[in-house]
Amino acid sequence: xxxxxxxxxxxxxxxxxxxxxxxxxxxxxxxxxxxxxxxxxxxxxxxxxxxxxxxxxxxxxxxxxxxxxxxxxxxxxxxxxxxxxxxxxxxxxxxxxxxxxxxxxxxxxxxxxxxxxxxxxxxxxxxxxxxxxxxxxxxxxxxxxxxxxxxxxxxxxxxxxxxxxxxxxxxxxxxxxxxxxxxxxxxxxxxxxxxxxxxxxxxxxxxxxxxxxxxxxxxxxxxxxxxxxxxxxxxxxxxxxxxxxxxxxxxxxxxxxxxxxxxxxxxxxxxxxxxxxxxxxxxxxxxxxxxxxxxxxxxxxxxxxxxxxxxxxxxxxxxxxxxxxxxxxxxxxxxxxxxxxxxxxxxxxxxxxxxxxxxxxxxxxxxxxxxxxxxxxxxxxxxxxxxxxxxxxxxxxxxxxxxxxxxxxxxxxxxxxxxxxxxxxxxxxxxxxxxxxxxxxxxxxxxxxxxxxxxxxxxxxxxxxxxxxxxxxxxxxxxxxxxxxx
Amino acid sequence: xxxxxxxxxxxxxxxxxxxxxxxxxxxxxxxxxxxxxxxxxxxxxxxxxxxxxxxxxxxxxxxxxxxxxxxxxxxxxxxxxxxxxxxxxxxxxxxxxxxxxxxxxxxxxxxxxxxxxxxxxxxxxxxxxxxxxxxxxxxxxxxxxxxxxxxxxxxxxxxxxxxxxxxxxxxxxxxxxxxxxxxxxxxxxxxxxxxxxxxxxxxxxxxxxxxxxxxxxxxxxxxxxxxxxxxxxxxxxxxxxxxxxxxxxxxxxxxxxxxxxxxxxxxxxxxxxxxxxxxxxxxxxxxxxxxxxxxxxxxxxxxxxxxxxxxxxxxxxxxxxxxxxxxxxxxxxxxxxxxxxxxxxxxxxxxxxxxxxxxxxxxxxxxxxxxxxxxxxxxxxxxxxxxxxxxxxxxxxxxxxxxxxxxxxxxxxxxxxxxxxxxxxxxxxxxxxxxxxxxxxxxxxxxxxxxxxxxxxxxxxxxxxxxxxxxxxxxxxxxxxxxxxx
Numbered sequence: 001x002x003x004x005x006x007x008x009x010x011x012x013x014x015x016x017x018x019x020x021x022x023x024x025x026x027x028x029x030x031x032x033x034x035x036x037x038x039x040x041x042x043x044x045x046x047x048x049x050x051x052x053x054x055x056x057x058x059x060x061x062x063x064x065x066x067x068x069x070x071x072x073x074x075x076x077x078x079x080x081x082x083x084x085x086x087x088x089x090x091x092x093x094x095x096x097x098x099x100x101x102x103x104x105x106x107x108x109x110x111x112x113x114x115x116x117x118x119x120x121x122x123x124x125x126x127x128x129x130x131x132x133x134x135x136x137x138x139x140x141x142x143x144x145x146x147x148x149x150x151x152x153x154x155x156x157x158x159x160x161x162x163x164x165x166x167x168x169x170x171x172x173x174x175x176x177x178x179x180x181x182x183x184x185x186x187x188x189x190x191x192x193x194x195x196x197x198x199x200x201x202x203x204x205x206x207x208x209x210x211x212x213x214x215x216x217x218x219x220x221x222x223x224x225x226x227x228x229x230x231x232x233x234x235x236x237x238x239x240x241x242x243x244x245x246x247x248x249x250x251x252x253x254x255x256x257x258x259x260x261x262x263x264x265x266x267x268x269x270x271x272x273x274x275x276x277x278x279x280x281x282x283x284x285x286x287x288x289x290x291x292x293x294x295x296x297x298x299x300x301x302x303x304x305x306x307x308x309x310x311x312x313x314x315x316x317x318x319x320x321x322x323x324x325x326x327x328x329x330x331x332x333x334x335x336x337x338x339x340x341x342x343x344x345x346x347x348x349x350x351x352x353x354x355x356x357x358x359x360x361x362x363x364x365x366x367x368x369x370x371x372x373x374x375x376x377x378x379x380x381x382x383x384x385x386x387x388x389x390x391x392x393x394x395x396x397x398x399x400x401x402x403x404x405x406x407x408x409x410x411x412x413x414x415x416x417x418x419x420x421x422x423x424x425x426x427x428x429x430x431x432x433x434x435x436x437x438x439x440x441x442x443x444x445x446x447x448x449x450x451x452x453x454x455x456x457x458x459x460x461x462x463x464x465x466x467x468x469x470x471x472x473x474x475x476x477x478x479x480x481x482x483x484x485x486x
Numbered sequence: 487x488x489x490x491x492x493x494x495x496x497x498x499x500x501x502x503x504x505x506x507x508x509x510x511x512x513x514x515x516x517x518x519x520x521x522x523x524x525x526x527x528x529x530x531x532x533x534x535x536x537x538x539x540x541x542x543x544x545x546x547x548x549x550x551x552x553x554x555x556x557x558x559x560x561x562x563x564x565x566x567x568x569x570x571x572x573x574x575x576x577x578x579x580x581x582x583x584x585x586x587x588x589x590x591x592x593x594x595x596x597x598x599x600x601x602x603x604x605x606x607x608x609x610x611x612x613x614x615x616x617x618x619x620x621x622x623x624x625x626x627x628x629x630x631x632x633x634x635x636x637x638x639x640x641x642x643x644x645x646x647x648x649x650x651x652x653x654x655x656x657x658x659x660x661x662x663x664x665x666x667x668x669x670x671x672x673x674x675x676x677x678x679x680x681x682x683x684x685x686x687x688x689x690x691x692x693x694x695x696x697x698x699x700x701x702x703x704x705x706x707x708x709x710x711x712x713x714x715x716x717x718x719x720x721x722x723x724x725x726x727x728x729x730x731x732x733x734x735x736x737x738x739x740x741x742x743x744x745x746x747x748x749x750x751x752x753x754x755x756x757x758x759x760x761x762x763x764x765x766x767x768x769x770x771x772x773x774x775x776x777x778x779x780x781x782x783x784x785x786x787x788x789x790x791x792x793x794x795x796x797x798x799x800x801x802x803x804x805x806x807x808x809x810x811x812x813x814x815x816x817x818x819x820x821x822x823x824x825x826x827x828x829x830x831x832x833x834x835x836x837x838x839x840x841x842x843x844x845x846x847x848x849x850x851x852x853x854x855x856x857x858x859x860x861x862x863x864x865x866x867x868x869x870x871x872x873x874x875x876x877x878x879x880x881x882x883x884x885x886x887x888x889x890x891x892x893x894x895x896x897x898x899x900x901x902x903x904x905x906x907x908x909x910x911x912x913x914x915x916x917x918x919x920x921x922x923x924x925x926x927x928x929x930x931x932x933x934x935x936x937x938x939x940x941x942x943x944x945x946x947x948x949x950x951x952x953x954x955x956x957x958x959x960x961x962x963x964x965x966x967x968x969x970x971x972x
């Protein structure tokens with residue numbers, strides 16, 4: 001690849017906003033690193049430029065691989081869902097109706113039935129599931145699709161966080177028993193850990209959402225919340241125990257081994273690659289711009305030929321690319337200093353500087369994006385060193401993100417403390433009378449007073465309350481976490 | 487993967503319709519091999535099941551790789567296009583308007599401007615191109631996206647051939663000069679050859695389409711036509727020399743090296759993976775069902791454990807999967823014969839039979855899908871043999887398709903001959919007065935009389951006419967090819 005030359009426009013390179021001013025930093029890095037363009041003339045719809053798409057393609061590849069290893073198979077369902085499908089599950093349509101985009105015409109003709117752009121695919125997929133599931137032999141049925149969904153969110157949109165079109169994966173599974181469905185919820189959480197945390201470096205806490213904050217139509221919703229640099233929580237993949245609600249509405253039944261007809265059990269899981277990308281950008285970036293984990297970097301290596309070493313640079317590029325590494329050679333007419341800044345800002349994990357003296361002596365200089373550490377490497381060890389340093393970079397930035405994340409949890413045992421903790425951001429651990437319907441009034445008081453939400457109770461560790469509800473003072477039933485949110 | 491158990495439902499296995507009854511065969515194989523389900527309740531929208539999606543994912547991967555090797559970068563544009571964008575290029579809107587799906591409402595609110603579901607992305611992308619292209623340094627700009635497009639085709643839909651939603655790739659390139667744009671057209675044709683022909687095994691002829699059959703807004707349209715088993719032509723990727731038409735309408739200009747502002751030159755290219763899949767199914771399949779080229783097969787190897795060799799089968803699967811091969815173990819309770827039929831029908835290139843005697847003697851039986859040839863292989867040579875036989879199968883089925891395709895070209899020098907040739911199907915080479923506007927009346931007469939179309943003149947070889955126009959009798963200016971079409 002040789003996109004290098006495109007950069008030679010003489011724009012101002014480098015970030016001007018420090019990361020501590022997160023909101024402005026995020027806006028600037030999206031523009032300067034050419035991740036997306038916000039000027040498309042349909043409000044809330046983003047144009048994704050190569051620098052974000054190259055990364056998200058790798059994120060999709062890793063996630064799809066993990067889903068397939070765990071016996072999910074890929075499908076492609078239509079983007080449109082007939083209105084009548086939505087009407088089958090009452091809670092679901094109530095939850096999504098205000099956000100649906102409606103296709104009403106084809107050419108100059110009005111359609112006999114309106115078609116919604118899918119906001120999520122339960123009501124598309126489950127009409128077919130009822131045809132595909134007949135016997136216990138058809139179960140478990142575990143399918144996923146990588147696609148876009150459309151929701152006319154009326155809140156303020158933010159690129160990669162909240163928008164009217166986003167890119168995600170949705171997995172929809174059917175089981176013969178409730179126990180298997182519950183185990184799938186655990187497997188979904190494991191996938192979030194294995195891919196989002198260990199590969200993308202996005203730490204999270206898994207919560208069971210309170211009763212009043214469930215997915216429309218679910219029995220329970222479990223969500224992985226990460227934290228953004230401004231101290232606000234961001235929901236990452238959620239997995240929903242659907243129980244038999246949809247199976248009853250959509251008639252998903254099977255003849256079991258005992259010859260009896262039974263209603264199936266379901267789960268769904270929604271890893272939103274698009275939103276995970278926002279966390280990758282936000283968590284690993286620094287004052288100089290983006291920092292990508294090695295495996296998912298749009299380009300993993302940038303080679304800067306200095307003083308006429310272009311031929312050697314392209315030779316090295318070829319060698320690394322044959323080993324599957326994504327490499328860019330910047331042979332533009334900009335100064336080496338400009339190029340260093342440019343590829344640092346764009347978050348390329350490894351920079352290779354190649355001068356005439358280095359070529360002559362059979363070595364090269366390798367610079368790591370996260371630490372700036374320079375290493376002299378034998379030319380013959382180029383590939384090995386790139387892989388080693390790339391791996392080290394990933395480990396290092398993930399560990400940094402983990403440590404930061406751990407520090408974003410505080411404790412409060414009174415409304416006063418809760419308010420103070422929330423001022424400095426992060427999750428605040430406190431106690432509540434209930435996460436069932438009874439607790440909603442207390443959660444509303446927290447919301448009204450602090451503009452913060454009860455995220456739910458942890459499911460990775462069991463926590464027993466010791467005192468009283470932070471709001472109403474009655475005996476606490478649950479340890480919960482409160483945070484401001486996106 | 488262990489989807490094997492899903493198959494143990496006791497349905498009738500195996501095809502009942504021979505391939506010579508192509509239309510019925512195609513319908514049956516789509517259903518029996520579980521490629522797609524046509525029962526979704528929105529007309530013309532297909533539900534794609536894992537067995538087609540696994541293959542198309544590989545097809546996408548190979549095509550995207552080739553595009554990126556040729557310096558195209560991936561982007562993701564919105565699925566919706568504001569109505570005003572379409573109005574900028576008069577011919578384009580005229581061509582597409584009757585087929586557009588319109589989003590008119592969000593929730594219960596009417597949108598201030600209608601949004602079309604993209605039928606193709608010129609009018610989405612070029613509004614941004616006008617912002618991105620400023621200087622000669624920004625050129626060439628070569629971008630592609632893998633996405634779905636929506637067209638409310640009023641003709642009869644056929645799965646993977648004609649539908650209201652299809653999965654494709656579109657590449658949109660911008661150049662400083664007409665010459666570069668013309669070279670891109672050649673490069674697009676090369677990609678069709680390198681991937682569609684040599685990897686997917688779909689032979690084609692490249693035509694320049696007649697003046698009356700161009701893409702709306704293009705200067706010239708070049709299309710790769712393949713042939714289906716029923717003797718009807720099917721258009722595969724087309725590439726369009728857009729000249730400066732769209733660049734003028736969308737204001738794509740740049741400051742050249744000479745400091746003068748110039749209008750850019752454009753091309754676009756549309757490899758429709760979805761439709762290529764139909765040709766893969768149609769061209770390579772036989773009376774027993776599907777036959778896939780090794781590289782793009784949904785599963786490349788099916789291991790059938792016989793007489794209690796499940797453990798060894800899973801061991802072998804693991805070994806092959808670690809080498810990147812897609813392998814299924816069928817450990818269901820069906821008979822070996824049932825399983826042989828099943829995986830033959832599904833087109834798995836290599837079947838491995840593993841009995842207790844073979845395990846004991848350290849060997850296995852390898853069966854090729856295309857020839858049925860059985861080979862005894864040493865267990866230690868399993869991976870190598872799978873790769874060798876897989877490669878041989880691909881070569882063999884492509885060569886078979888090529889030979890068949892070559893035989894589907896005949897010659898006609900009178901309307902009578904043309905009619906006779908068209909009866910047996912295929913391309914008929916004949917001569918026409920013109921492929922410019924002047925020839926349209928003659929083409930219309932062919933269409934009226936034979937329900938066949940003038941596909942255009944070849945661009946891979948130069949052919950000089952020797953006689954008169956087959957229709958009007960005036961001196962022929964062009965050698966053209968006529969065929970019935972999908």
